[in-house]
Amino acid sequence: MDERAALALLSDELAAAGDDAAVVDGLVVTTDMLHDRTDFPAGTTRYTAGWRAVGASLSDVAAMGAPATAAVAAYAAPTFDRDELLAFVRGASDVCERVDTEYVGGDLDGHDEFTVSTTAIGRTDDPVPRSGARPGDVVCVTGTLGRSAAALRLFDRGRTDRANDLFRFEPRIAAGQGLAPHATAMMDSSDGLARSLHQLAEASDCGFAIESDRVPIDDAVREVADDGEALELATTFGEDFELVATLPEEALSAVRDATDVPLAAIGSVREAGDGVTMDGEALADRGYTHG
Amino acid sequence: MDERAALALLSDELAAAGDDAAVVDGLVVTTDMLHDRTDFPAGTTRYTAGWRAVGASLSDVAAMGAPATAAVAAYAAPTFDRDELLAFVRGASDVCERVDTEYVGGDLDGHDEFTVSTTAIGRTDDPVPRSGARPGDVVCVTGTLGRSAAALRLFDRGRTDRANDLFRFEPRIAAGQGLAPHATAMMDSSDGLARSLHQLAEASDCGFAIESDRVPIDDAVREVADDGEALELATTFGEDFELVATLPEEALSAVRDATDVPLAAIGSVREAGDGVTMDGEALADRGYTHG
Structure with a gap:
């Protein structure tokens, strides 16, 4: 097993x-x-x-x-x-x-x-589950993705000071509380964005339509990535600790005012039958399986 | 270190x-x-x-x-x-x-x-520390000591069913709450009775005078121990999870009424200069060092 x-x-x-x-x-x-x-x-x-x-x-x-x-x-x-x-x-x-x-x-x-x-x-008396995303909600990510992927490459290259900096992260406790009053579903991105979306989709019985150009890729990823590889690293590598949340679109500006980090709206919640897609193509359930 | x-x-x-x-x-x-x-x-x-x-x-x-x-x-x-x-x-x-x-x-x-x-x-709003034992207090132990020592010998001898039974224990949550209103100091006996007494003595700046014939040795210890070894196993082997507590002697009967397990009064708290003794002899600070 x-x-x-x-x-x-x-x-x-x-x-x-x-x-x-x-x-x-x-x-x-x-x-x-x-x-x-x-x-x-x-x-x-x-x-x-x-x-x-x-x-x-x-x-x-x-x-x-x-x-x-x-x-x-x-x-x-x-x-x-x-x-x-x-x-x-x-x-x-x-x-x-x-x-x-x-x-x-x-x-x-x-x-x-x-x-x-x-x-x-x-x-908390009002925890945000993974199971409440509704078609029409917007899906958001805090901060940037791919820091840990970049850190691992930098460790490999012996650039340990910079890698250690990237390997430390700010837990999104404050942002989580800013999101909580409006979020319909939330989880962290530790298994990678793609896998997190699949987990939210399964728990909420929904689909997602993501737009790749709105995925917030960390600058450090572009430093280390080969051509065309940055998006892949940012969406599937995982081991980042950002929040992935769904919320009604009309709540987005209130939530942005209440959170202390950038909040990227990367797509929308769809019906379960629509699956999890990026730019209209199926987004595979790939990511980090914790060892 | x-x-x-x-x-x-x-x-x-x-x-x-x-x-x-x-x-x-x-x-x-x-x-x-x-x-x-x-x-x-x-x-x-x-x-x-x-x-x-x-x-x-x-x-x-x-x-x-x-x-x-x-x-x-x-x-x-x-x-x-x-x-x-x-x-x-x-x-x-x-x-x-x-x-x-x-x-x-x-x-x-x-x-x-x-x-x-x-x-x-x-x-709890009123935790019992290790540091409040006062000379004159009585020192008590819940339940019996030596179950884990006996279990290890039985594992060695292949008597695994009996050993597994002895290796499971009832955490003294209820007894701890019965003791709490009166206990001046308390800890569990996981490092063994002797070491626990030394730790309480250090935290409370006191000594202890223990009477060996009042130490509650588990029947299983007598089953497996060589001649004259039972007391040693019960006091120094450790890995038991009983509570060792000090309290004013006049509170003892109220505490016994409030706890669901036998409570053995095994000696008294002394001045720090008197050291930790059993039957008048120094009791060495020996026991289980968790690996």
Whole structure:
């Protein structure tokens, strides 16, 4: 059973599972595990690892439209180096501070491979699900896409400082709250835009029509991409932590006023039978399958 | 740097760390990572692993005197076997149900070694710290000690059914709430009774005088122990999840009425200069160092 099949099995088993985060009595909870081999390329600093790991969980809280209350991390490594550990904690603390959340520590574990497990907690009485998109809604993306794709190429090329900068991101906690009052469906883009749209389409029983020239491709992608490859990297690579949301078109300007980041309207929600398309062609359900 | 030194470093770095769980605005949060090599002996079922991993985090919430609200787990394994995954989830769900908490799922991750990271969340406006024990208080332990020590011997001997039974435990959420109104200090016994007493002594700046014949040794320990070894196993092996609490002696009968498990009064709190003793002899700070 691959990870997607396993997640589907769990979703059937657990009533609260199946969205970016679980919600119980207004408490929003999400947990993620990341590890060296698949998530932290050579050159990733422990500061960046702490920031990114905790940020990934905060992004799931953002995707529910909730403010974050606290985050914790379990840090597992073969040895505990003082400087590495402090750098990790500072990265974790700094990303929390960026979104007015408290990093409250966690657990340490001896482990052959550097592995981090993070949990973030938020609170909302009105979470935004993946399931409410309606034909006619506009579909929006916060910020820009492709930063992580660009970062990986830069890690490969030894440009680790710039790659680390790109690998850290601002969790869209504030934007999530700005979107929440109007959003009909929302999730984060960690599996890539294409896969996220397919997941929203499945949860909401709808289709999407995306216009490629409105997809906000990060400038860093154009720096590293081969000719004609930028759009592909920005839409399918994933591991970015932007929000993908649907909302009534008439709410767009109010939402833009209420959010602190650019919000690109990239297309519209269609009937399920219309499928997920980009420039009128079927957009494949391809993206990052988390390892 | 070993794990204890690393934890001390983190405790200096993070205001909310250093107790069984962090408390932020009444929200109690704790996370733990367990893995195959050090935490799940051969023969441990995935049902038991799910129960035990989630239970360990619930025990930390119990040690703060709080009810638990929700728990999550990240499950990492080389492959996702349907039956193993479902068994894990059922173990996790069942231990939550036992303490009126909701298991809300988590994350999956491909990993060379079976690894579980769990987080439990509770809520209390009046957490019980490790630091309030006062000379003259009585020191108590819930339930019995040594179940995990006995379980490990039984796993070694191939008696896996009995060992799995002993390896699952009831998190002392209800007892923790019964103790909380009167307890001056509390923690769980996961590092073993001896080490827990030393940690309470350090946090509260006190000593302890323990009477060995009042230590509640689990019957299973006597089944597996060599002559004269039972007390040692029960006091230093650890990996049990009972509560160790101090409280004024006059509160003892009220607390016993309010808790659902036996509460053994095993000694008294002394001045710091008296040290930590058992039957008048120094009790070494030995126990389980979590790997």
